[in-house]
Amino acid sequence: MTMPAPxxxxxxxxxxFTADEYAYLFERSRIIKKRFKNYEKYHPLxxxxxxxxxxxxxxxxxxxxxxxxxxxxxxxxxxxxxxxQLGRAEPIEDSARVxxxxxxxxxxxxxxxxxxxxxxxxxxxxxxxxxxxxxHPCQILADLFTFIEHRGKGSEGNQGLDxxxxxxxxxxxxxxxxxxxxxxxxxxxxxxxxxxxxxxYEVNAALARIKNTxxxxxxxxxxxxxxxxxxxxxxxxxxxxxxxxxxERRKAFIDxxxxxxxxxxxxxxxxxxxCLPAHRxxxxxxxxxxxxxxxxxxxxENRMHVQKALMEFLLLGRVGGG
Numbered sequence: 472m473t474m475p476a477p478x479x480x481x482x483x484x485x486x487x488f489t490a491d492e493y494a495y496l497f498e499r500s501r502i503i504k505k506r507f508k509n510y511e512k513y514h515p516l517x518x519x520x521x522x523x524x525x526x527x528x529x530x531x532x533x534x535x536x537x538x539x540x541x542x543x544x545x546x547x548x549x550x551x552x553x554x555x556q557l558g559r560a561e562p563i564e565d566s567a568r569v570x571x572x573x574x575x576x577x578x579x580x581x582x583x584x585x586x587x588x589x590x591x592x593x594x595x596x597x598x599x600x601x602x603x604x605x606x607h608p609c610q611i612l613a614d615l616f617t618f619i620e621h622r623g624k625g626s627e628g629n630q631g632l633d634x635x636x637x638x639x640x641x642x643x644x645x646x647x648x649x650x651x652x653x654x655x656x657x658x659x660x661x662x663x664x665x666x667x668x669x670x671x672y673e674v675n676a677a678l679a680r681i682k683n684t685x686x687x688x689x690x691x692x693x694x695x696x697x698x699x700x701x702x703x704x705x706x707x708x709x710x711x712x713x714x715x716x717x718x719e720r721r722k723a724f725i726d727x728x729x730x731x732x733x734x735x736x737x738x739x740x741x742x743x744x745x746c747l748p749a750h751r752x753x754x755x756x757x758x759x760x761x762x763x764x765x766x767x768x769x770x771x772e773n774r775m776h777v778q779k780a781l782m783e784f785l786l787l788g789r790v791g792g793g
Contacts, residue, residue, distance in 0.1 A: 477788030481591045481598045482781060483584070485608040485655040486680060490632060493615075493660065495789060497631040499780035500616050500773070507542065507776065514544025515783055515790070522548045522574040523601070526581040527712070531747060532601045532609070535775040536578050543779055548574060567593035576782060582712055597785040599778075604648055604712060605678060610746045611652045612781065613773040615660070617766055618702060620773075621742060636661040641700035641737065643667055643693045644727050644754055645720075646674035649706045649746060654679040657686040664688070667696035669723040693726065697733040704744040705729050705754045721753070729755045734764055742766050 481487065488496070506513045521540045523533065537547045550570075563586055570577060571594040579587050580601035591598040600608055618638075619631035639662065642650050646668045654674065657664045658681045666674050667690045676684050690696040697703055708724040709717045734741060743755075743765045751757040760767060783790065 476786070479595070479597060480785055481594075482608060482785065483587055483591060483598065483600045484606045484680070485611055485652050485659065487608075488659075490659055490661075492784075493612075494632050496612070496777065496780050496784060497616050497619055499783065499790075500777045501620075503779050503783070504773070504776040513542070515787060516540065516575075517544035519543075519545040519575040519786060520548060520573075521545055521576045521578060521782070522550060522570055524550045524570075524577065524579045524581070525601075526552050526579075527602060529580055529601070531771055531774055532578075532580055535778055536601065539775045539779040540782065542775075543782065545575075545782075563589045564593045566590065568595075571595040576786060599781065599785070602648065604710075606652050606655075607648045607746070608652055608655075609774065609778055609781070610649065611656050612777045614704070614744050614746075614770055615656060616777050617744065617770045617773050618742065620769065621766060622701070622740075632660060638662040638701040639665055639699060639738075641665045641667070641693075641697045641703045641733075642674075642705070643696060643703065643729050643733070644705045644724065645672050645708060645710065647706060647710050649704075650674045651679040653704075654681050654687050657681075658683050662686070665690060665696040665700060667691065667693040667727065669727060672720075672723065693729075694733055694736060697729075698736045700737040700741055702742050702744060703729060703734060703737050706746055707748070707750060708754055724754070728753060729759055731756065731758050731762075734759055734762075744770050747771055 523536055540547050567590040576597050578599040578601045581587055582604050584603040584605040587600055587603055600606060619634055623631050623634045640653060642653055642664055653664050664687045666687055708720045743759055745755060745760060745767050749755055749760055
């Protein structure tokens with residue numbers, strides 16, 4: 472007897488799920504990762520197909536989704552604007568109507584959030600945000616799971632959210648899609664984000680779509696933002712699509728390089744994260760990203776595990792058992 476498909480849901484921003492659903496996802500991520508490490512075959516998405524649409528280049532997003540879908544027993548179709556009608560002015564609504572009739576799930580990595588929202592509005596299958604200019608929910612999902620792995624009170628059960636509640640995350644650098652998504656996560660999961668950006672590159676709470684601005688505190692100096700933080704995180708100074716601003720940004724961001732002094736004022740057991748790729752000597756020093764507080768490689772691997780849990784949830788709903 473086959474289980475009925477869950478109601479159609481998309482994952483376009485971190486706000487699309489509740490705290491309870493995140494607790495479930497983190498637990499499923501733990502179970503799925505454990506199976507992977509034990510070489511246990513697990514194919515709940517056999518005969519399901521994921522379409523991956525890339526308008527922005529990718530390494531981690533492509534590998535993590537593609538490997539993850541294969542590990543769940545499914546198959547993958549890879550599309551770019553160069554090898555499909557997506558780059559030839561076909562209306563996004565038409566692309567959505569056609570592609571979603573042929574696959575079970577769509578992941579899109581694109582520029583404007585409005586484009587992925589337009590696609591989802593005309594899709595018959597779940598759509599996942601693999602990155603837009605405004606949001607990067609899958610990365611924050613992986614970051615939070617990584618924090619839970621390192622700072623949770625054990626490896627069993629849904630205690631993960633407890634270890635996040637009341638914590639402080641220091642965001643150092645550009646007020647970009649990552650920063651916006653951290654704010655959304657803080658509002659939902661009950662922690663605070665200390666933000667420090669150069670003038671002109673601030674986080675826009677309205678763009679982040681948060682209602683409770685108490686979850687974010689803004690600091691002019693990055694050292695003040697890092698004080699007492701349980702997690703210090705950053706991103707490249709120039710995100711994809713803003714390359715023309717590279718030299719201007721290098722000058723503006725010169726004091727926003729996460730270094731050992733910043734980590735020294737954070738909590739004694741503070742972790743460092745970076746979504747990668749990283750430029751040592753720009754947004755972070757080699758001593759920090761390659762140092763003992765850095766968990767960037769766990770963070771990168773965990774993209775695959777949390778996205779497997781996400782795809783399972785969108786296609787099958789809540790499943791039981793370990």
